[in-house]
Amino acid sequence: MSERVKVQVRNLTKKFGDLLVLNDVSFDVIEGDLLCVVGPTGCGKTTFLNSLVNIYDITSGEILLDGQKVNTKTQNIAYIFQGNSTMPWLTVEENVGFGLLYKPLSAAEKKERIEKYLEIVGLVKYRKYYPKQLSASMLQRVSIARAFATEPELLLMDEPYGQLDIELRFKLEDELVKLWQMTKTTVLFITHNIEEAVYLGNKIMILSNKPTTVKTTLINELPRPRDIADPQFIALRNQVTDLIKWW
């Protein structure tokens, strides 16, 4: 089966004043990929993601989604942020359905999607709870369900588990893999955690230190579910670590 390019990034450059953050970055994301982007802390990973969805204006270059300029109003893109981005005044189910408010779907279809994703992330019991009544991992699950409920063409995740403890992180990583396998959504997952990148991605893109360029992209064909103690896993993790070193 031929691979279809979902996202094309061509010569992307981003400057903040005189500070060059992204330097002539070019790469493709294939439809259905779970592409993990790793790089040193502060190398501009978030800048890259924010440039992709027009939160920041790019200095030069081109970003295309399905061959067209990225437009979050007309294209179905979801973004899961580093921090908690749930709406505190909405209940869990209202939060999950929030993105559907703006989609041309029937009420029955919206309800069905909310039920489906509440079920998948295990929050049916907490549907009437408000975010202030939830734990950090539950909040991230709400964000994940909300993003997947829109059934996006492209899902961007910016270190979504960075602030969670290791047990919760493992749990949510498994949930993400399950959802990705079910929906075949194209996912761009930003992280500075090499183990997380090797555990999740079917591809791993390694960025250099600032000014950021793409060092290389590795194909990760380790079987799932992945075992972090498996020698092949450790070997790939070490390979990524060596590639990421800038000192």
Added chain:
Amino acid sequence: MNEKVKETMISAICAVISIGAFLLLWWWGTHFTTLSKLMPDPVTVFSSLIEYCVGTVGKCSLIVHMLNSLRRVLIGFLLGSLVGISLGLLMGRYMLARAIFNPIFRFIRPIPPIAWIPISIVWFGLGEQAKIFLIFLAAFANTTLNAMTGAMSVDPEIINASRMLGAKERQIFTTIVIPAAVPSIFAGLQVGISSAWASVVAAEMIKAQNGLGWTIQAGMDNNNMTQILAGIIMIGVVGFLLAYIMRKAEEVMCRWNKSGR
């Protein structure tokens, strides 16, 4: 006994003790010191208060005076908070609105409502409009400031998330900025209703025929300290009730803002 019930009981007992101690001190002062030359004792004041409520002070009962004041406060407060919240939200969300209106608002805000009395008489005459205008100003200043602060402090991550989910600017304003600003708006309404109620006395000094402000003014003119104190107590009780109602409304509207399961 759960923590909340225990806390409520302790608060209620403390309130009864402190009010009781205050009344006892007042009674003691008026019976054993020269305070009796300045004011009547609490028993006289409270029995007169009941008499004023069932009888008349001037042309009507104290209850009718209170209702007249309450009507003015509610009209002024509703108009002031409606304009204040709308303007505050716009200034909080849109830089251009802030650039245009904020300098005028910052100039008007520190001016106490009482300073507007001469101008309000010139603009609106001696009737109801001038009184409502003063109360409007008291409510407007507080609600504008809080609505603006609320709209400005919406978490940018939530705004970005909604934008990513496809919300347009108008939808961000209605579905994100307004609900996120509600707790701050309520804080403004709380202060606004207290200021509006406090301003009614000043407003009713503008040639009023009734109202609690008039009751106090008339008591002062007739050197009737009992009537003055009865009016003050009525203002305090109604002010307390208004603040309580507002707090309960906030609890219902902002129940999402409480932590814990």
